[in-house]
Amino acid sequence: MKTEIAGIKPEITRQIKFDLLRDMLRIRRFEEKSAELYSLGKIRGFLHLYIGEEAIAVGAMRVLKPEDSIVATYREHGHALARGISMGSVMAEMFGKENGCSRGRGGSMHLFDAALKFYGGYAIVGGGLPIAVGLALAARMQKTNSVTACFFGDGAVAEGEFHESMNLAGLWQLPVVFLCENNLYAMGTALDRHQSQTNIAKKAESYGIKSETVDGMDVLAVEEATGKAIELVRATSRPYLIEYRTYRFRAHSMYDAELYRNKDEVELWKTRCPINGLIASMKEDGILNDHDLSEIESSIALEINQAVEYAEAGKWEPLEDLTKFVYTETLNFEL
Numbered sequence: 001m002k003t004e005i006a007g008i009k010p011e012i013t014r015q016i017k018f019d020l021l022r023d024m025l026r027i028r029r030f031e032e033k034s035a036e037l038y039s040l041g042k043i044r045g046f047l048h049l050y051i052g053e054e055a056i057a058v059g060a061m062r063v064l065k066p067e068d069s070i071v072a073t074y075r076e077h078g079h080a081l082a083r084g085i086s087m088g089s090v091m092a093e094m095f096g097k098e099n100g101c102s103r104g105r106g107g108s109m110h111l112f113d114a115a116l117k118f119y120g121g122y123a124i125v126g127g128g129l130p131i132a133v134g135l136a137l138a139a140r141m142q143k144t145n146s147v148t149a150c151f152f153g154d155g156a157v158a159e160g161e162f163h164e165s166m167n168l169a170g171l172w173q174l175p176v177v178f179l180c181e182n183n184l185y186a187m188g189t190a191l192d193r194h195q196s197q198t199n200i201a202k203k204a205e206s207y208g209i210k211s212e213t214v215d216g217m218d219v220l221a222v223e224e225a226t227g228k229a230i231e232l233v234r235a236t237s238r239p240y241l242i243e244y245r246t247y248r249f250r251a252h253s254m255y256d257a258e259l260y261r262n263k264d265e266v267e268l269w270k271t272r273c274p275i276n277g278l279i280a281s282m283k284e285d286g287i288l289n290d291h292d293l294s295e296i297e298s299s300i301a302l303e304i305n306q307a308v309e310y311a312e313a314g315k316w317e318p319l320e321d322l323t324k325f326v327y328t329e330t331l332n333f334e335l
């Protein structure tokens, strides 16, 4: 864990680290609560927790501008919260309520907010990549200076869509930054069981796309590298790929016997927890104490309580509205 930010005054460094810590803790505590609410049957369907990987969404989102577009995966609570979708509307979405960010129709895997240019939430592995390339093409055609950030997992690189998207982005020189969250597993399949080349950053080279590998457990390293990459994409309108090395601490989804990885490996990665790492380095530098930490925790707990109340208070969509916004003209049955 790096302790200094080059060229930045100590008081600003302190504030940046506080913000990063707070943003990561917000996601961690929100998801712990979500897991609890899932067990209680308040949240149904799928629920993929991002716990362990928070440094990526938090570090990367800070360096994106409001005019930039974002495409994420189904493990996207962290990205949505870091982008600014409120906890209440994410929670209400997971409850399936109308006041959710996707009107309760998407659930955990389909968080969406057009105003924040947060274009999903994709349940289809690799499905977001061509969308991101399309958004980058639109930005180019509209002559805006915006960048599209596309988050995806290591599992997506096995999909044809990954290669097609990389090829077109490289060929047409589109302003898109591919952000691969390599947590070493795609459900129960380890990366080296499905890829002949496990260095994902290297794959970009064959498409003429610059790339690098970054420690995804170090939020400062993520922020620094992603910031540089995004500014390069913005300045040159050429694509870039970052492979973050990370790990999910929890099961793939809510139920998973985790027979594909051993407990020692999980424990080892937990010692690299991005939140604990930042807390330790801040304490060592004398810029964080237990009182600060408990203040952060209480304000997050309050925000979570309010989010749950907001979700509870939301309404279910009336049955007669269920065919609204459905993409068909032929469907005409009575409910």
Ligand SMILES: Cc1ncc(C[n+]2csc(CCOP(=O)(O)OP(=O)(O)O)c2C)c(N)n1
Residues within 6 Å of the ligand: 073, 075, 123, 124, 125, 126, 152, 153, 154, 155, 156, 183, 185, 186, 187, 252
């Ligand atoms: C096209 C497609 N194939 C299979 C699945 C089933 N599936 C859901 S998650 C997943 C693993 C994806 O792993 P990765 O991209 O590494 O993301 P992670 O879960 O590790 O964040 C698979 C295979 C799917 N949703 N879409």
Ligand SMILES: [Mg+2]
Residues within 6 Å of the ligand: 153, 154, 155, 181, 182, 183, 184, 185, 186, 187
């Ligand atoms: Mg993975």
